[in-house]
Amino acid sequence: MFFHLDDGKEMHRWAQELFPINRSLTGDGVRETLNYIKHLFPELNIKGIPSGTQVLDWSIPKEWRIRDAYILTPSRKKICDFKANNLHVMGYSTPQKKQIDLDELQRHLYDIPDLPTAIPYVTSYYRENWGFCLTSEERKQLEPGKYEVVIDSELFDGEMNYAELILPGETKQEVFLSTYICHPSMANNELSGPVVTMGIIKRLLTLKSRKYTYRIIFVPETIGAISYLAENLSHLKKNVIAGFVVSCIGDERAYSYLASRDGNTLADKVAKCSLEYFSRDYLSYSYLQRGSDERQYCAPGVDLPVCSIMRTKYGEYPEYHTSLDDLNLVTPKGLTGGANALFGAIWLLENNEYLRTTVLGEPQLGKRGLYPDVSDMQQDYSYVMKMTNVLSYADGKVDLITLANTINESPFDLQGIVNTLKKHGLLEVVEDEG
Secondary structure (H helix, E strand, O other), X not given: OOOOHHHHHHHHHHHHHHOOXXXXXXXXXXXXXXXXXXXXXXXXXXXXXXXXXXXOOEEOOOEEEEEEEEEEOOOOOEEOOXXXXXXXXXXXXXXXXXXXXXXXXXXXXXXXXXOOOOOEOOEOOXXXXXXXXXXXXXXXXXXXXXXXXXXXXXXXXXXXXXXXXXXXXXXXXXXXXXXXXXXXXXXXXHHHHHHHHHHHHHHHHHOOOOOOEEEEEEEOOXXXXXXXXXXXXXXXXXXXXXXXXXXXXXXXXXXXEEOOOOOOOHHHHHHHHHHHHHOOOOEEEOHHHOOOOHHXXXXXXXXXXXXXXXXXXXOOOOOOOXXXXXXXXXXXXXXXXXXXXXXXXXXXXXXXXXXXXXXOOOOOOHHHOOOOOOOOOOOOOHHHHHHHHHHHHOEEEEEHHHHHHHOOOOHHXXXXXXXXXXXXXXXXXXXXXX
């Protein structure tokens, strides 16, 4: 039912191939990434929104293209070489070609003193600026004198790209998955989300049937989610029963859950059930600790039932937004675990239903071969107790998830019992009466 390490190895290979691409809010890197995904899933629909388009309270920024960037020291040593590491340049840096002294250069340099070997990730999307990022160790070695600064970039009216994939189900009710494709070479914060989402797509395509329709999007963070809402809000509010932001889901350190603003949606319930099954010590965060696109999907007036299932949450690991967030931090095992937790929530959605007993009073299990022939206090009756507990609470007014929580069992573990009781005509599925 779930993912295996070989799946994790495949997802890790996807991440390795996508890692070098320079992604930002817009530009060739985003298109290259989306085309890579489309090669694997041809049904993916890549779209573009022109620069300057108003989307809710925002507008689509100019497109950014960068070809090269570096600094030449007074001794003519090349440092902060964009071609060596695309994090060396502040995202959306304006074009520069000039000589400046060290004091002026320092005002455009960024490092992290507490992580002396890390290159930070810095951007300036909505205000024109320029800058370079380097390690603290490199910054300490800068010598007085004249530095040549080169940023071969351009900002122009182009478009912002995103992609959408719809997998039809038996109903028009939808499960919504959103992940982002706007960061350069960072593994957990960026690539774990898209590659796990790709793994989920591959698994969904293998299902013999899908109860729900799956709406899956790859968008630039924040502006992409806002743009998607601007175009699709009415449809989403009408059809989405549960959704997940897929981010930071590839390391091995922790499992994490971040609640929706409501905190008690169907998405929240299945997320917590799945994480409890895979990791009883998972970390739980409230909506007050939000930081990704759940901010858009759960905003007042939007109010979609969207939460997040993660491994180590963004901002909660030291390598976050630095060059240290690499493919050693994200592993096949970590990706497998993250994919399992997310697919577990999807499995619960697909298998959740309202159940009702078909007989009045306690059914006679013995005549159906469901109860031991001999009553013996030394016998293990735990399985029988689970069956009778299911029957005792299956009144048609609660779903399987609520029922499982009530009797202190995992809905994953109850599925076999439910199937057995259905087979013997003791349970029936009903419409939600609550």
